[in-house]
Amino acid sequence: xxxxxxxxxxxxxxxxxxxxxxxxxxxxxxxxxxxxxxxxxxxxxxxxxxxxxxxxxxxxxxxxxxxxxxxxxxxxxxxxxxxxxxxxxxxxxxxxxxxxxxxxxxxxxxxxxxxxxxxxxxxxxxxxxxxxxxxxxxxxxxxxxxxxxxxxxxxxxxxxxxxxxxxxxxxxxxxxxxxxxxxxxxxxxxxxxxxxxxxxxxxxxxxxxxxxxxxxxxxxxxxxxxxxxxxxxxxxxxxxxxxxxxxxxxxxxxxxxxxxxxxxxxxxxxxxxxxxxxxxxxxxxxxxxxxxxxxxxxxxxxxxxxxxxxxxxxxxxxxxxxxxxxxxxxxxxxxxxxxxxxxxxxxxxxxxxxxxxxxxxxxxxxxxxxxxxxxxxxxxxxxxxxxxxxxxxxxxxxxxxxxxxxxxxxxxxxxxxxxxxxxxxxxxxxxxxxxxxxxxxxxxxxxxxxxxxxxxxxxxxxxxxxxxxxxxxxxxxxxxxxxxxxxxxxxxxxxx
Amino acid sequence: xxxxxxxxxxxxxxxxxxxxxxxxxxxxxxxxxxxxxxxxxxxxxxxxxxxxxxxxxxxxxxxxxxxxxxxxxxxxxxxxxxxxxxxxxxxxxxxxxxxxxxxxxxxxxxxxxxxxxxxxxxxxxxxxxxxxxxxxxxxxxxxxxxxxx
Numbered sequence: 001x002x003x004x005x006x007x008x009x010x011x012x013x014x015x016x017x018x019x020x021x022x023x024x025x026x027x028x029x030x031x032x033x034x035x036x037x038x039x040x041x042x043x044x045x046x047x048x049x050x051x052x053x054x055x056x057x058x059x060x061x062x063x064x065x066x067x068x069x070x071x072x073x074x075x076x077x078x079x080x081x082x083x084x085x086x087x088x089x090x091x092x093x094x095x096x097x098x099x100x101x102x103x104x105x106x107x108x109x110x111x112x113x114x115x116x117x118x119x120x121x122x123x124x125x126x127x128x129x130x131x132x133x134x135x136x137x138x139x140x141x142x143x144x145x146x147x148x149x150x151x152x153x154x155x156x157x158x159x160x161x162x163x164x165x166x167x168x169x170x171x172x173x174x175x176x177x178x179x180x181x182x183x184x185x186x187x188x189x190x191x192x193x194x195x196x197x198x199x200x201x202x203x204x205x206x207x208x209x210x211x212x213x214x215x216x217x218x219x220x221x222x223x224x225x226x227x228x229x230x231x232x233x234x235x236x237x238x239x240x241x242x243x244x245x246x247x248x249x250x251x252x253x254x255x256x257x258x259x260x261x262x263x264x265x266x267x268x269x270x271x272x273x274x275x276x277x278x279x280x281x282x283x284x285x286x287x288x289x290x291x292x293x294x295x296x297x298x299x300x301x302x303x304x305x306x307x308x309x310x311x312x313x314x315x316x317x318x319x320x321x322x323x324x325x326x327x328x329x330x331x332x333x334x335x336x337x338x339x340x341x342x343x344x345x346x347x348x349x350x351x352x353x354x355x356x357x358x359x360x361x362x363x364x365x366x367x368x369x370x371x372x373x374x375x376x377x378x379x380x381x382x383x384x385x386x387x388x389x390x391x392x393x394x395x396x397x398x399x400x401x402x403x404x405x406x407x408x409x410x411x412x413x414x415x416x417x418x419x420x421x422x423x424x425x426x427x428x429x430x431x432x433x434x435x436x437x438x439x440x441x442x443x444x445x446x447x448x449x450x451x452x453x454x455x456x457x458x459x460x461x462x463x464x465x466x467x468x469x470x471x472x473x474x475x476x477x478x479x480x481x482x483x484x485x486x487x488x489x490x491x492x493x494x495x496x
Numbered sequence: 497x498x499x500x501x502x503x504x505x506x507x508x509x510x511x512x513x514x515x516x517x518x519x520x521x522x523x524x525x526x527x528x529x530x531x532x533x534x535x536x537x538x539x540x541x542x543x544x545x546x547x548x549x550x551x552x553x554x555x556x557x558x559x560x561x562x563x564x565x566x567x568x569x570x571x572x573x574x575x576x577x578x579x580x581x582x583x584x585x586x587x588x589x590x591x592x593x594x595x596x597x598x599x600x601x602x603x604x605x606x607x608x609x610x611x612x613x614x615x616x617x618x619x620x621x622x623x624x625x626x627x628x629x630x631x632x633x634x635x636x637x638x639x640x641x642x643x644x645x
Contacts, residue, residue: 040634153550157508160542164515167539171532174523178532209577209608210570377608381601382622388581389597389626393636398585405581417500435535447529 008045009052009349013356016053017364020060021371022379023070024208027057027259028315028422029200033383035193035323036390043329043342047320048349051303054316055107055353058259058295059361062099062288063368066092067219075259075295078267078287085283087219097226098233098288100361102241105234106293107354109245110252110300115347117253118336121308125333130444131452133309134437135461136255137430140311142468144256144426152472154419161414162427163434165190172436173443185399192322192428194391194404199421201387202408207415208380218373223366237289240270248294252301256426258314259295259302266294300350307331307343311430315422318429501554505547512543576607592641593631598623 012034019030030053038046061073062083069084071077086095128136141159148155168179169189180186234241247269248262270290271280280287302313310331312318324331329339336343364371391404411421445451453459519533519540580600588596601619606612630636 037629037634040636151550151553153546153553157504157543157546157550160539160546164511164536164539164543167536173525173531176523176532178522178536179518206574206577209573375610377610378605378614378618381604381608382618384577384581384604385597385601385622385626388584389593389630389636389638392638393630393634396637398589401581401585405578405585409578417504419504431535439534442529 005045005048008041008049009352009356012049012052013056013353013360016056017060017360018371019053020057020072021063021364021368022374023064023068023072024204024376025383026073026200026204027054027061027075028319028425029204030054030057031316031319032193032196032200033386033390035196035319036393039193039323039326039394043324043327043339044345046323047342047345050316050320051299051346051349052353052356054299055296055350056357056360058299059100059103059292059357060364062103062292063096063365064372066095066099067221067368068217068372073260075263075298077260078263079291081281082279082284082287085281086285086288087221089283091283091285092219092221093223093225094229094233094285095288096221096223096365097228097230098285099292100226100358100365101230101234102289102292103296103361104354104357105241106245106248106296107299107350107357109241109293110249110297111347111350111354113246113249113297114300114303114350118304118307118343121304122333122336125308128309128333128457129455130437130441131455131458132461134434134441134452135458135465136309136311137433137437139461139465139468140255140305141423141426141430141434142465143254144423146468146471147254147257147261148420148423151418154417155423158414158419158421159423159427162424162429163431164427165195165424166428166431167435172432173439183399185397190428191394191400191403192326193394194400195407195428196319196322196425197387197391198404198407198409199411199424201383202404203411203415203421205380205384205387206408206412208376210412218369220369221365223362226362226365233285233289237286240286240290241293244270244290244293245297248297249301251294252298252313253304255305255311255313256423257298258316258422259298262298262301263291263295266290296354303346303350307335307346308333310433312426315425318422318425322425322429498554498557501557502551505550505554508543508547508550512540512547515540515543573607577604580604588641589639590641592643593638594623594627595641595643596639597626 015034016027016030019025020027031050034050034053038049041049057073058075061071061076064070064072065076065080066083066087069080071080083095086092145152145155145159148158166189168186170176170187171178177187244266247266251257251262251265267287267290270287271277274280274284274286276284276286302317305311305313306317306321310321312321321331329335329342387404388401391400392398394400414421414424441452442449451458453462515536519536522531522533524531580603584596584600598619601622602615605615605618610618627638631638
């Protein structure tokens with residue numbers, strides 16, 4: 001840990017806390033805007049920066065949830081109502097103390113699971129060939145659609161759009177230019193970094209301009225009191241913490257499922273097993289303990305498939321993988337042998353970021369009312385300018401700024417009509433992996449597709465993927481059967 | 497959402513058809529095996545299939561109350577943002593990064609309702625900060641322009 005890396009950690013932590021605490025600015029957007037800086041850094045400080053930023057941002061989203069009833073990031077949405085209700089009851093300090101301490105605990109739990117499971121899975125991954133990687137990438141894309149918020153049809157269309165963007169450029173079989181329309185800059189595909197900056201940064205600027213200035217009353221809290229009673233709460237909810245930490249990490253390991261999904265699932269599980277379910281939605285500290293632990297533990301889980309297989313666990317790791325590819329690095333089992341410094345950098349930064357979360361989180365809470373008062377009509381033009389320069393900086397090309405603008409418009413219209421944007425990112429990153437591994441497999445077997453189904457691991461991954469495809473159909477059929485049975489039960493007259 | 501979903505589904509179906517028209521003339525490797533057209537054609541089929549599914553689902557939905565549509569002023573602001581960025585891209589190499597960026601920021605903030613003094617101060621500070629980060633620390637060569645800035 002040299003001084004430069006420590007400085008990167010501190011600056012990234014402050015950046016993550018600031019972005020997470022401002023409603024409307026997401027951790028994914030923060031990652032997209034951070035890329036132009038990390039692109040020019042060595043891999044170790046670049047990864048340290050992104051891990052620290054995301055850990056802090058996911059926690060910081062809890063601050064406006066408690067103080068103004070608006071989640072700072074989507075991962076805080078599940079328990080925003082409970083947080084704000086407790087703040088109205090004069091317990092804002094307890095809420096924020098729980099947020100910061102249990103987020104740190106969840107993050108540390110996830111980090112331990114990452115450190116123990118990733119090397120074991122890497123041993124298995126060494127035996128993977130193009131057949132297994134194809135199914136793994138297909139499984140990741142399918143899981144992304146299944147867990148996408150809102151309509152799964154829209155999630156699928158977003159993902160296919162991302163896959164389509166990934167086909168732009170020279171194809172891998174014949175080197176034939178696809179969808180370039182004679183534009184030389186597109187021969188190397190749609191530049192990933194300006195595309196991400198446009199989808200997450202510029203689209204938010206457009207959305208903010210369309211919505212107008214948000215104004216909201218900000219509750220006051222005394223930061224020096226946030227830690228009182230925390231130990232008692234930990235002893236009371238220690239089983240919840242263990243359960244949610246494991247649940248969040250496992251959800252993170254699933255490709256495509258991010259911290260917001262983890263928080264919602266943990267909330268639902270918590271409510272079902274709570275002795276006071278009536279408090280959920282009306283001010284349940286138990287809900288905040290569970291969801292706050294799960295969303296931070298999920299972050300480390302997201303890195304398991306990313307490091308071991310090069311398959312992103314969420315949209316942030318999708319961005320990281322895209323950047324690593326651009327720098328000529330290949331996440332996957334070989335990285336554990338050839339570049340262990342990168343793996344250890346990820347481990348260590350999770351540990352450090354979650355330990356630093358407590359003092360930094362305290363300072364963020366102390367300055368929360370100032371942060372929440374930053375006027376958006378100054379912030380948004382600033383973000384736009386960062387986006388423009390960040391997009392330009394990668395290749396010194398104004399064409400990339402054009403890509404950024406186009407993707408910003410696309411991202412805005414997608415989200416305004418209920419299409420999630422995260423599947424677009426996963427399609428863009430996983431598209432080349434799916435196509436390359438499929439074509440390689442077919443070419444080396446002279447177009448004999450049976451090995452996709454006869455190799456043992458391939459067959460298992462194939463069955464899981466097909467199950468995911470048909471899960472919505474199974475679920476709908478099961479629902480229909482249950483409804484029919486309950487209607488039938490209502491019609492049978494009671495015996496006299 | 498219902499009408500927008502029907503339009504959205506139509507756009508994706510049109511995109512699928514467009515992909516087919518583009519891949520029609522793609523070359524094939526020897527022995528007639530699929531080549532560069534395989535993956536895009538599969539995506540085109542998926543666009544058409546899911547686009548149709550979206551339209552069918554939207555037709556079944558009961559119309560809800562009218563969506564809240566942003567007013568004309570907000571739409572004009574958003575179009576203004578896009579237009580000014582396009583102009584920025586066109587002139588930045590000629591005028592230079594520092595002047596063009598400060599002016600763009602000033603105009604945008606003023607348009608979004610910030611006072612003249614605050615716009616001027618904020619735009620200069622942000623421009624200098626970005627210049628420091630990218631040009632001095634990351635050593636990214638930002639456009640200099642005819643004034644040498």
